Amino acid sequence: MAQYSRISGSVGLITLSNPPVNALSAAVRQGIVDTVEKALGDPQVKSVVICGQDGIFCGGADIKEFGKNMSGPPLIPMIHTIECATKPMVAAIEGSALGGGLELALGCHYRIAHSKARLGLPEVTLGLLPAAGGSQRLPRLIGVPAALDLITTGRHVTAAEALQLGIVDQVTDHATVDAAVKFALSVAGKPLDTRRISTYPCPHVSDVDALCENVMQKVRKSAHGAIAPIACVQAVRAAATLPYTQGMEREKELMATLYTSGQARALQYSFFAQRAVSKWRIPSGARWDTSTPRPLHKVAVIGLGTMGRGITVALAQAGLPVITVETHEKQLMEAKRAVSDMLNRGAKRRGVAPPLDKISYSCNLQDLADVDLVIEAVFEDMTLKKKVFRQLSAVCKPGTLLCTNTSGLDVDQLASQSRNPELVVGMHFFAPAHVMKLLEVVYGPQSSPQAVATAMQLGKKMGKVSVAVGNCRGFVGNRMLKLYTEQASFLLEEGATPDLVDQAIEEFGFPMGVFKVSDLSGLDVGWRIRKEEKLAGLSVASGQSTRIREGRRYSPLADLLCEQGRFGQKTGRGWYQYDKPGGRVARSDPWLHHFLEEYRAQHGLVARHIDHQEVLERCLYAMINEGFRILEDGIAAGPEDIDVIYVFGYGWPRHRGGPMFYSGMVGLEKVLERLEHYYQAHPDVPHLQPCRLLRRLVARGSPPVHKWREVIKNLHSQL
Numbered sequence: 001m002a003q004y005s006r007i008s009g010s011v012g013l014i015t016l017s018n019p020p021v022n023a024l025s026a027a028v029r030q031g032i033v034d035t036v037e038k039a040l041g042d043p044q045v046k047s048v049v050i051c052g053q054d055g056i057f058c059g060g061a062d063i064k065e066f067g068k069n070m071s072g073p074p075l076i077p078m079i080h081t082i083e084c085a086t087k088p089m090v091a092a093i094e095g096s097a098l099g100g101g102l103e104l105a106l107g108c109h110y111r112i113a114h115s116k117a118r119l120g121l122p123e124v125t126l127g128l129l130p131a132a133g134g135s136q137r138l139p140r141l142i143g144v145p146a147a148l149d150l151i152t153t154g155r156h157v158t159a160a161e162a163l164q165l166g167i168v169d170q171v172t173d174h175a176t177v178d179a180a181v182k183f184a185l186s187v188a189g190k191p192l193d194t195r196r197i198s199t200y201p202c203p204h205v206s207d208v209d210a211l212c213e214n215v216m217q218k219v220r221k222s223a224h225g226a227i228a229p230i231a232c233v234q235a236v237r238a239a240a241t242l243p244y245t246q247g248m249e250r251e252k253e254l255m256a257t258l259y260t261s262g263q264a265r266a267l268q269y270s271f272f273a274q275r276a277v278s279k280w281r282i283p284s285g286a287r288w289d290t291s292t293p294r295p296l297h298k299v300a301v302i303g304l305g306t307m308g309r310g311i312t313v314a315l316a317q318a319g320l321p322v323i324t325v326e327t328h329e330k331q332l333m334e335a336k337r338a339v340s341d342m343l344n345r346g347a348k349r350r351g352v353a354p355p356l357d358k359i360s361y362s363c364n365l366q367d368l369a370d371v372d373l374v375i376e377a378v379f380e381d382m383t384l385k386k387k388v389f390r391q392l393s394a395v396c397k398p399g400t401l402l403c404t405n406t407s408g409l410d411v412d413q414l415a416s417q418s419r420n421p422e423l424v425v426g427m428h429f430f431a432p433a434h435v436m437k438l439l440e441v442v443y444g445p446q447s448s449p450q451a452v453a454t455a456m457q458l459g460k461k462m463g464k465v466s467v468a469v470g471n472c473r474g475f476v477g478n479r480m481l482k483l484y485t486e487q488a489s490f491l492l493e494e495g496a497t498p499d500l501v502d503q504a505i506e507e508f509g510f511p512m513g514v515f516k517v518s519d520l521s522g523l524d525v526g527w528r529i530r531k532e533e534k535l536a537g538l539s540v541a542s543g544q545s546t547r548i549r550e551g552r553r554y555s556p557l558a559d560l561l562c563e564q565g566r567f568g569q570k571t572g573r574g575w576y577q578y579d580k581p582g583g584r585v586a587r588s589d590p591w592l593h594h595f596l597e598e599y600r601a602q603h604g605l606v607a608r609h610i611d612h613q614e615v616l617e618r619c620l621y622a623m624i625n626e627g628f629r630i631l632e633d634g635i636a637a638g639p640e641d642i643d644v645i646y647v648f649g650y651g652w653p654r655h656r657g658g659p660m661f662y663s664g665m666v667g668l669e670k671v672l673e674r675l676e677h678y679y680q681a682h683p684d685v686p687h688l689q690p691c692r693l694l695r696r697l698v699a700r701g702s703p704p705v706h707k708w709r710e711v712i713k714n715l716h717s718q719l
């Protein structure tokens with residue numbers, strides 16, 4: 001787990017060896033302790049280099065060990081021994097030095113990094129803080145403001161930035177270990193008193209309290225209830241105000257509160273869930289490790305509305321040649337200007353050249369004859385999309401993959417328009433498509449393994465977190481969202497206000513409440529769909545009750561607002577009021593409250609007191625129940641898939657893991673009991689009826705989320 005050798009006569013070389021990221025497992029820590037002892041005890045060794053196997057220094061503590069009984073030597077004394085060593089210790093950093101990996105390097109007397117290396121203390125993203133001395137050493141090395149930035153955000157820095165900040169002593173473009181060995185030879189025998197970071201005074205800041213308070217306020221605002229960023233500020237403040245040993249005590253205390261917290265469990269689950277979804281498998285038996293993606297030399301985007309533009313930008317930024325098609329020259333030119341602006345802005349932010357030359361623009365579908373993959377992003381209209389698919393099928397060369405960007409239309413129906421339905425998949429991007437991380441890749445019964453593998457790999461290349469899901473109305477994300485928004489409307493009918501519902505949702509940790517989101521995305525979008533589905537508008541059968549559709553409860557509130565031209569931010573009025581059309585700041589609207597009162601009176605509804613608890617239970621448990629149905633239906637492969645979709649696409653607070661993980665934290669029995677209660681109170685809402693999988697899990701003693709797949713498998717085998 002750590003190998004030892006002596007090279008160049010007098011340099012002890014310790015190589016961490018725990019693929020794939022050389023995480024500091026108990027065995028690695030033991031290996032380090034043993035090899036350091038060996039190097040320090042060897043009279044021929046005058047200096048020591050610590051490096052990692054396979055081009056990566058160290059990905060930090062072994063996250064899989066968290067939450068279990070710790071065995072093996074602890075990190076803090078191990079790093080302390082390295083710092084106290086009387087022979088120069090040099091860290092040779094290639095690949096990544098993250099978390100405990102960087103803390104180990106900070107215990108060394110010198111750090112040499114490869115120019116492509118990335119360094120950081122991302123513990124905060126796992127609900128923790130750098131508790132192996134990182135919160136105390138880093139501020140002493142680079143100053144309090146820079147340490148606060150790195151530790152509270154967990155961001156990774158490049159070797160160049162690390163050099164500028166003073167985290168590393170030298171950056172090399174050549175073999176890092178060779179450079180570190182050469183360096184180690186040059187410093188052998190030199191005094192080390194000035195190289196032990198823990199002995200440094202923390203660089204003076206004029207008003208440390210004001211600085212920390214300022215950062216604390218910023219962190220509180222962006223953390224949406226996460227506790228780790230706050231503990232990180234407190235730990236750095238300790239470094240700035242206390243001697244090292246007392247600072248270490250404070251670091252330990254703060255870590256103890258985080259280490260066993262539900263938030264840390266949720267964030268660590270989310271880390272592994274994100275990686276698990278990339279290992280997709282679908283009911284046809286196709287899977288990530290046996291399906292080979294097609295090479296993509298040239299891709300196309302059809303339709304340059306908001307989504308098409310964002311997708312084009314993301315493709316060009318991923319380095320892919322893209323041909324884009326719009327029907328009319330004027331719209332094409334308008335889109336070209338918008339896409340170029342987006343690319344220029346992105347390039348400026350990242351300090352690179354804009355990839356404008358990757359994109360060509362055309363009004364002619366015939367220009368797509370030689371592309372390998374097309375993403376159709378025309379208006380969300382089945383008839384139009386079918387027409388485009390028929391045309392593409394005739395124009396494109398055999399083997400071209402046809403992907404539709406749709407937020408919920410039937411991908412199988414579109415596939416049936418193509419000569420090669422096995423080459424069709426859905427790619428559900430989220431707006432803005434060049435920013436949002438989530439991509440739902442929708443496979444149908446006929447989609448070939450290669451088509452799914454290609455779309456998944458393309459998503460990865462575009463920097464997306466891609467999740468393979470089955471085809472159904474709304475796929476995973478929007479299918480669950482529908483139940484959440486529906487409950488929110490029912491709550492308004494029963495006595496709540498948009499302000500109350502949104503406040504409860506935001507306090508839970510969502511960046512925006514359900515009604516604010518609706519105002520932002522535009523109420524007219526859903527209205528058009530409901531009219532198409534004959535749920536709203538003139539096509540609703542006369543004599544049909546306003547509050548019942550298809551035999552179940554329906555809330556027409558959003559339709560009524562739309563009829564008044566209240567489409568949300570774009571019209572300056574929606575569930576809230578705004579200072580002008582396009583305004584962003586939502587203000588409570590007395591008109592809306594009066595409208596709700598009149599509506600209730602008209603329908604004989606008596607407003608009752610609704611508290612935050614009920615808002616959360618109704619909105620979230622209804623959505624979770626649908627999540628269980630999705631698992632039952634085999635639309636999502638496992639709870640991780642649903643949770644990743646919600647965290648990356650719908651603003652679900654990451655420190656709560658995702659809806660399915662959260663249901664486990666609440667307790668499946670409790671979720672079941674509350675759903676039963678609400679279904680009894682609202683028998684006209686069938687979606688509140690607890691589904692079979694939830695009942696089955698509770699009957700099996702509510703196993704932890706990582707065991708659900710077994711129960712799902714059994715359920716499927718019985719169907």
Ligand SMILES: CCCCCCCCCCCCC/C=C/C(=O)SCCNC(=O)CCNC(=O)[C@H](O)C(C)(C)COP(=O)(O)OP(=O)(O)OC[C@H]1O[C@@H](n2cnc3c(N)ncnc32)[C@H](O)[C@@H]1OP(=O)(O)O
Binds near residue numbers: 058096098128129131
């Ligand atoms: C009463 C209680 C008292 C409490 C007191 C407790 C005291 C305890 C003190 C302990 C102090 C610890 C302080 C230190 C904490 C940490 O170090 S936390 C870890 C910080 N590190 C990270 O967050 C880095 C995480 N990893 C990554 O960001 C990336 O993996 C990477 C290193 C940048 C590599 O990326 P890439 O090449 O894209 O590979 P991936 O697909 O992401 O990963 C490959 C596989 O490796 C697994 N993995 C990665 N990192 C770790 C890790 N740190 N631990 C375990 N496993 C890791 C990852 O899951 C992948 O696995 P597979 O999916 O199975 O392939």
